[in-house]
Amino acid sequence: MATQDRLIESTQELLWERGYVGTSPKAIQQHAGVGQGSMYHHFTGKPDLAAAALRRSAEQMRAVAAADLAGPGTAYDRIAAYLLREREVLRGCRMGRMAQDPDVIADPQLSTPVAETFDWLRGRIAELVAEGQADGELGSGLDPVDTAAAVVAVVQGGYVLARAAGDAEPFDRAVRGALGLLAARRTG
Template sequence: MSTSIDKLIETTQALLWERGYVGTSPRAIQDRAGIGQGSMYHHFRSKAALAQAAEERSAAELIEEVRQLLDGPGSPLDRVLAYLRRERDILKGCRIGRLAADPEVVADDALRKPLEDTFAWVTERLAALLRDAQTDSRLPVGCDPQDLAATVLAVRQGGYVLARAANSTTPYERAVEGLIVLLTNNVAANR
């Protein structure tokens, strides 16, 4: 059974993903959650405090999903490729990445921190796998794993933006497949 706090956070998570921070009003949260204003402000002092709690939960959920994938079976490079191919609702975008385009989120250190921390965690985890892929001779030693990890993340996040702008999954799919070709051609060239 979900508590009123859980309902508020879950509702805010969904609304932030759908509408962003600016487009998510306290009234919309209360109406969708079926919780009154008094109860909302009893648990959270402001919209920003509730949004931060929702962002932190979304970040933790996303990190756990990515952790399971990156710690899964296969070689380090295979796990990076699995991350790139991960099933998702492309046109909806990344529930964390979408908030980075919101000016009020970016301007507020507390609201920006869950985004920054999530992207840093994913980048570090990818860099570790790419470093291991170099050790396994699956990637050339001359590639900087940190730079390559940032590229992997940028292709995914940028692909979402391009797909949403075109209202088509094709730009995302092409960007991801292009990076996969580059990574796997490095494998073939390195052998």
């Protein structure tokens, strides 16, 4: 693996694990197994490297979600596939954790990939809800944008509840609850 990729992957892991402030350049270099010169050869500093890591995390999160949401079945089936996907629940969401980091949110270079990822996700789920309504699968009483926001909030809130409990069960309950609410709005 190229040095630049090792630096980005190490930064992704450390940001997820420790947050922005807890991710020092020295920790990144040690995790990546590279020297200081290598880091500064590829990146101007920690903010530049963190931005590259957040962009890559955003791309990866979108790719996984896109695969779930574009899979086979009805709109409900594809939303369920997204909600039921295997996750490292107790680690939380890479992007969700960054949305809670004040240093990330204060820096537009760092916060933009986070905001854009959640905007994309809500938009894609809203499209599926609207598709389900157009196909007669989901009731017309659902607002696609509000429903999409609720689905994303269930996942993010589920991560928080699970981490607080030290157990994945609160996440699983939140997902089952969201699916139950959506299933109650199915017309078929």
